[in-house]
Structures are given as C-alpha cells and as structure tokens.
Amino acid sequence: MSQSSFNVLFKPINALDVRIKNRFIMGSMHTGLEDHKKNFDELAQYYKLRAQGGVGLIVTGGFAPNVTGWAVPFSGTLQFSWQVKTHKKLTDAIKGYDCKLVLQILHTGRYGFHPFIKSADTSKAPINVFTAKKLSTKQVQKQINAFVRCADLSARAGYDGVEVMGSEGYLINQFLSKRTNSRDDVYGGSLENRMRLAVEIVSKIRANHPKQFLIIFRLSMVELVENGLTLPEIIIVAKAIEQAGASIINTGIGWHEARIPTIVTQVPKAAYAHFTAAIKQQVSILVCASNRINTAEVANEIVQTKQADLVSMARPFLADPDIVNKIKDNQLSDINHCIGCNQACLDHVFVKKRASCLVNPLACYETQFDLTKVKQPKQIAIVGAGPSGLAAAYYAALKGHYVSLFEKSNQLGGQFLLAQNIPGKEDYLFTIEYYEQQLAKLNVQVFLNKPILDNSELDQFDHILNATGIIPRDLGSKFKGENVFSYERLLKCGSADELIPKQSSVAVIGAGGIGFDVCEFLLSDHINEGEHNNKSIDQNKIKHYFNYWGVDQQSGLLKTDVSPITPIRNITLLQRKNEKLGKYLSKTTGWVHRLNLKKEGVKQIAGVSYQKIDEQGLHIIKDDKPDIIKADYFVICAGQVSVELNIQNDKMQSIGGALNANQLDAKVAIRQALEWAISIN
Structure with missing residues (x-):
C-alpha cells in the first residue's frame, strides 16, 4: 500500500x-x-x-x-x-x-x-x-x-x-x-x-x-x-x-x-x-x-x-x-x-504490577534501559531463533554488537510459529516478520538450517547465548502409537484435518495453556494458508464472531435464542492436578478460553494419573480407581523440557525456555533477552 x-x-x-x-x-x-x-x-x-x-x-x-x-x-x-x-x-x-x-x-x-x-x-x-x-x-x-x-x-x-x-x-x-x-x-x-x-x-x-x-x-x-x-x-x-x-x-x-x-x-x-x-x-x-x-x-x-x-x-x-x-x-x-x-x-x-508489553519490554521502563551503542562492539553468537533469540539478536545489534544468529530449522520464530496457527493468534506472525525485517536492517548474520554449533565454531565469539528453547515432554514408550501426536506435530499442520479428521474423538493430555490452545485448534475450521491477510477488516470473521457469542450484530443486544454449538470434534481434556482446569491461564483472557471450551462441550477431567495408551484407549487412575478414556486420537500436551546442548562453554548463558522450561512464557523470555543484551558492554 x-x-x-x-x-x-x-x-x-x-x-x-x-x-x-x-x-x-x-x-x-x-x-x-x-x-x-x-x-x-x-x-x-x-x-x-x-x-x-x-x-x-x-x-x-x-x-x-x-x-x-x-x-x-x-x-x-x-x-x-x-x-x-x-x-x-x-x-x-x-x-x-x-x-x-x-x-x-x-x-x-x-x-x-x-x-x-x-x-x-x-x-x-x-x-x-x-x-x-x-x-x-x-x-x-x-x-x-x-x-x-x-x-x-x-x-x-x-x-x-x-x-x-x-x-x-x-x-x-x-x-x-x-x-x-x-x-x-x-x-x-x-x-x-x-x-x-x-x-x-x-x-x-x-x-x-x-x-x-x-x-x-x-x-x-x-x-x-x-x-x-x-x-x-x-x-x-x-x-x-x-x-x-x-x-x-x-x-x-x-x-x-x-x-x-x-x-x-x-x-x-x-x-x-x-x-x-x-x-x-x-x-x-x-x-x-x-x-x-x-x-x-x-x-x-x-x-x-x-x-x-x-x-x-x-x-x-x-x-x-x-x-x-x-x-x-x-x-x-x-x-x-x-x-x-x-x-x-x-x-x-489487574494484579497491581506495572504494565509493559510482551513484544516491547521497554514500554513503561524507558528510563531504565540504556540502548546507546557500546564503544567496543563484541562478537556475539545466539543459538536459537525463537522469540527470545530473535529479541536478543535485535537488542544486541541495536547496542552495536556484531551478531550471528543460528537456527537449526528453516524458519525463524520458534514457538511463535506454532502460536500463529491457533485461531485468533494469527497476529503472532507479525512479531516474527518484524524481527526478520529489523535483523536484516541491523546486519545480523542469520544462519538457517544450521545445527547446534560445536566449541571449535564458538571459540571465535566473545559471548554466546543459548536461546534454543524447549521441546515437548516425551511421556515414554507407553504413550506411542500411530494415533498419538505431540502438540508440536499437530500445530505445525495448516489444518488439524491433516492428522485428525473431523467428527473424531480426541483426548488431550495436559490442560495448561498449550492444552487449551490445542483444543481450540481442533475445534476450529481455521486453515493456515501460509499467507495471512490479517491486517485488514474481515467482515466474515466479524459475522462469525457475533453469531458465536450470541450478539445481534445490528442492535448489539444479547440473543435469547442462541442455538447450541455442534463441535466438529469430540474432545476430552485431562490434567494431573486435582483443581480447576485453566486455573493458571491469564486473568484477562483465561475466562474466554474456558468459556470457549464449555460452549464447545469439551469434557474436562482433573486429578488423573496417566498409565499408558493402547488399542483400548488412554488408561488412567482417577480417585484411586482405574479407568479408560476411549478416543480415536491422542494429543500429548504434558509440558516441555529444555533443549539439551551437548556443549560446555564458559562464555555461554541461557535465557527463556533453555533456562527454565517449567513455565513457557514469551513475556519473560523477551524481557530476559533485553536484559542480557543490555548487560554486554
């Protein structure tokens, strides 16, 4: 334009x-x-x-x-x-x-x-x-x-x-x-x-x-x-x-x-x-x-x-x-x-903390971070081009350092590449595109399809950052099968139909933020066509939104005759903790995710112990009693673990999921990236 x-x-x-x-x-x-x-x-x-x-x-x-x-x-x-x-x-x-x-x-x-x-x-x-x-x-x-x-x-x-x-x-x-x-x-x-x-x-x-x-x-x-x-x-x-x-x-x-x-x-x-x-x-x-x-x-x-x-x-x-x-x-x-x-x-x-911004951690902290260029630029290697690695490369380059960014896959974005496939989260792609543009302008050397470096390659750098992030937790050999998928494999699809046909029954193991996202992915006809046109007004999306939430688009009044939703897949969502599912979702958005799943008839079960998956289904123990969750397909969302690097180097630091995989949080990871870049003089 x-x-x-x-x-x-x-x-x-x-x-x-x-x-x-x-x-x-x-x-x-x-x-x-x-x-x-x-x-x-x-x-x-x-x-x-x-x-x-x-x-x-x-x-x-x-x-x-x-x-x-x-x-x-x-x-x-x-x-x-x-x-x-x-x-x-x-x-x-x-x-x-x-x-x-x-x-x-x-x-x-x-x-x-x-x-x-x-x-x-x-x-x-x-x-x-x-x-x-x-x-x-x-x-x-x-x-x-x-x-x-x-x-x-x-x-x-x-x-x-x-x-x-x-x-x-x-x-x-x-x-x-x-x-x-x-x-x-x-x-x-x-x-x-x-x-x-x-x-x-x-x-x-x-x-x-x-x-x-x-x-x-x-x-x-x-x-x-x-x-x-x-x-x-x-x-x-x-x-x-x-x-x-x-x-x-x-x-x-x-x-x-x-x-x-x-x-x-x-x-x-x-x-x-x-x-x-x-x-x-x-x-x-x-x-x-x-x-x-x-x-x-x-x-x-x-x-x-x-x-x-x-x-x-x-x-x-x-x-x-x-x-x-x-x-x-x-x-x-x-x-x-x-x-x-x-x-x-x-x-x-809402919890009485200072506001900021996930994609711009400088917001409301403008006086606390010095981004003026350093007098003696350093050679910096950043391994991993997810949100934390991209942000670290950007802020380090702004400081005037010579930055090389290494990514083992053929795309930048890491977990944001998965997130932008979730219905309603298409805008996450904007952040990837922004960093890609800025790194090019700042002359950051970007290497795609580059496996993890060894010490001989790393020796040329003054500082090394491990931003390799996380991978899905593997529950072991008892949870394998042709109808068992990790959330990562599922969300890499342009459509859930590629792996799981409509009208199938699906058991989703793990009810953290990713578990809820997977449910919404499975319940939507959303198709990732590769090229998002999500920067303009889409009247079809607006019409669907008002119908889905039972609001008359012309008057703004709540409808009294809303038809029940017929879900395109029948989902059971399970978690180990014996507490409300989605309890730790964000305060201002969590209620929406919980309400979505309720409207779509997702069955929710808490306080279960997972035993195995076989031809009968998912074997669990609930209230000290064995049970079997029958489903056509199973998606594992049972947490993440940090990517392991078989490298020991005194110059290396870790941020984001590579540092702590217990709570996947792009807000924390990008803030850590800024703080790390600022610390290098």
Whole structure:
C-alpha cells in the first residue's frame, strides 16, 4: 500500500475549536505509573516518546476525581491543588510535538476494589468482592462537583482537556443503565433522569472552559449485558452529550462484567466499528472508534469509509511508540505490532504490577534501559531463533554488537510459529516478520538450517547465548502409537484435518495453556494458508464472531435464542492436578478460553494419573480407581523440557525456555533477552 493510501489518516481535523494534526488517538491505558508521584518522571518520558512518535492526541491513564473513585487503594487522583505541580511534568514533557494531552477522569463506582465504593445503587459487581453504598442525591451532586474540580485542575496543570469516562460499566455507566440504577430521584427512573449525571458533568465542565478545552466523553456504544442500554437509547445519550458541550465522543465497548470478549485476540479487527458509525450518523461532533484496531490498514478503512473521524489505539502504542510516524512514512514493515495477548499490559494492571508489553519490554521502563551503542562492539553468537533469540539478536545489534544468529530449522520464530496457527493468534506472525525485517536492517548474520554449533565454531565469539528453547515432554514408550501426536506435530499442520479428521474423538493430555490452545485448534475450521491477510477488516470473521457469542450484530443486544454449538470434534481434556482446569491461564483472557471450551462441550477431567495408551484407549487412575478414556486420537500436551546442548562453554548463558522450561512464557523470555543484551558492554 502506497504512502498516499493513508493520506486521510493525516488530514488535520477540528474538535470544536481544537485542531488535531491527524486522526490517531492514543487511548487511555493504565500503566500503574499514574498511582505514585515518584513515577511521574518515568510516566512523562513514556508520553514524550509517544508524542515524538507522531500521535495527534494522548489520553492519560485514569485518574480518580476523589477517593471514592479509586480503582484500588491509593490509585492516581487529581483532587487537590498541590497535585497540579506533579501533573505539569506530563504536560511539559510533550511540548513542542504538536500533540494534545488529555487527562481521563475515571470514577470506578462499584468496580472499585476497596471498601469506600459508591454507586447509583447498593449493589455488588460480579467481578468484585466489595458491595457499593448508594449515593444520596446530595452526594451525587458532590460527585459532579468532584469531576468539575478535576477538570479545572487539569486545565491549571496544562492539559488540553479531559476525557470523562462514561463507559464500560464504571460509575457514570452505572447511572445510565437500568441494570444498576433503580433510583427514584432525579437521577433515576426515565432515561432522561438516568443520563442527568453524565449531562451535568459535561455541561458544568464546559461552563468553566471555552471550546479550546477538549471534553471527550467515552460512551459504551454497545453494553453486552442484560438490562443494559439499547442502541436507540445510546443515540439519545450521545445527542445529549453533544448538546452539553462535548468536543468528541469516544467509543467504549461493553461492561467489564460482560461475558463477551471485546479486546482479546479472538475478537476480529474493528468488530465494533459499525456501532460507532451508527452514532456518527446522529451527531455533528467528532466520533472516535476503538477496540481491536492495531494496523494501519484497519485504521485507514475506518476513517476512509467514514465510520469514525478518529481512531483510538491503546495497546499498539505500548508495542511501538513510533507507530504513527511509521505509517506516515510508509514503513509498515518496521511496525512492532500489538498482538493482543494482554500478558504484560492488562494482566499486569489487574494484579497491581506495572504494565509493559510482551513484544516491547521497554514500554513503561524507558528510563531504565540504556540502548546507546557500546564503544567496543563484541562478537556475539545466539543459538536459537525463537522469540527470545530473535529479541536478543535485535537488542544486541541495536547496542552495536556484531551478531550471528543460528537456527537449526528453516524458519525463524520458534514457538511463535506454532502460536500463529491457533485461531485468533494469527497476529503472532507479525512479531516474527518484524524481527526478520529489523535483523536484516541491523546486519545480523542469520544462519538457517544450521545445527547446534560445536566449541571449535564458538571459540571465535566473545559471548554466546543459548536461546534454543524447549521441546515437548516425551511421556515414554507407553504413550506411542500411530494415533498419538505431540502438540508440536499437530500445530505445525495448516489444518488439524491433516492428522485428525473431523467428527473424531480426541483426548488431550495436559490442560495448561498449550492444552487449551490445542483444543481450540481442533475445534476450529481455521486453515493456515501460509499467507495471512490479517491486517485488514474481515467482515466474515466479524459475522462469525457475533453469531458465536450470541450478539445481534445490528442492535448489539444479547440473543435469547442462541442455538447450541455442534463441535466438529469430540474432545476430552485431562490434567494431573486435582483443581480447576485453566486455573493458571491469564486473568484477562483465561475466562474466554474456558468459556470457549464449555460452549464447545469439551469434557474436562482433573486429578488423573496417566498409565499408558493402547488399542483400548488412554488408561488412567482417577480417585484411586482405574479407568479408560476411549478416543480415536491422542494429543500429548504434558509440558516441555529444555533443549539439551551437548556443549560446555564458559562464555555461554541461557535465557527463556533453555533456562527454565517449567513455565513457557514469551513475556519473560523477551524481557530476559533485553536484559542480557543490555548487560554486554
């Protein structure tokens, strides 16, 4: 695609009286740095690099207007005058880059994880352990004043505006929806009353600030919960927010308690953009699309077809702070794309850890790693070109070292080559392509089909890195047969049909992350055609997604007549530990995998001891009793072991799976690669 193809994304646009230089918004992404004054210098550098990277507008992570709005105890607030000085570090950091910086005002309502939470009702969110107290009418007005004061302080701190968080089940959304608002005062009952809180917040902020001050209102365009707002009601709210003085309506999708995935890898790109388009047709102010927009092609199609005026991307700016400039300069192959894994960003935030990025461990740690070139470059050998080896070669070459990368197979990528065959994880291929491009630019010598080196070959190098990774654990001769496959052999197929016909019965041995991935591979008609076209909007995937999850694609309402799924293979998933299967899957994505398998009728058995596989089936012991799992085919996912190198060399270090195969984790492996490269002087 030529540079001119993206011109629409770089056409300036006015939000009331504010000019935005392009159509890109860096959406709000809580990092954890917002919660501590001592981290604001790091947060300032984080925003500065994204402003340098070309984005037109940045929305900060959420800041509460008062204590009741905390997400967790002592999370970030802007409530007092003395806090203005600290916030000026952020606004000062981006001066000179023609980038607007907007503070998100976030009151979590009943989603706050602390005992002081307040909401429209006395209610407890299904994802929380705390019950909210009901705000009195007078207390509601105090909350409105807290939002307005926060906006006033934002202006004093030099912010170009605020984003009022009115979506995804937070406080304002809790007032908007009958689901959580059974009040009988002026803030409950009719839609006019239920939206009064949102309207008064926006109108009172606007009364204090001219149209040169941005007011973005984030509105859930579809709620995906029972008794939520309908699309006609959402349109009414959007019009009222426009009349109240908002500059931009930004898109939120669903509630956090909704049992419909909205941001994970299985969600097709721009799946919800048509709901944003429906709002855009009804208002005259700018409208911004969000959710699963991580490529130039998707962003371009949304703006080009006038589904939205602006596009919001959050996680893609963690993955690559320069993504906008790279799109502008038509350097698409240089983009380090977000793969939607959530492992280092949202999964970290939910356990009170600093956010980062699996494919870019520098994210939110920009001040802690020195990538300036060394004065005396070293000769470096890296053995293994999986994610850890590729990352190590990249960072070592950035430091100016002479790097040689050796891979025994004919392809780069290692475990990511398997992962990108899993339905919904096609974007993992982007990371392989990115490293391949960068290593070529950095003159890394790449040797494919190169067996493990011996000491005589390694002697020429100053440093040697073992990044050979893992291989599947072999359960021994009792678990062999023509109908028994390792997960590696299965996932190397373009389609499961190559080994296991449809309608077969399959026993999957091992219920870790790979076991769940194998089940989804077996349950899908997904075919790896070798050339992924996964950077554009695919309407067929979007249609399938809405049908699968029981959501009406036009109204956004949950269907009440969803037909049961007939799985294409009958699967039994087993594990040794006597506990819930999938217990250790990622917090923000694990529930989706578990729900997928439940919908597909996968039988799950825990607490088993595997004995052998023969013509009768898989012999197990369960509750001290022998049993046989009958199946046509068996897939072994019983863990991994490190690749053994028959080499002893004092110069050699190991990272990733080669160091510890107990927990296969690309996030840890890539972070180790960065730390290793930085350590070589």
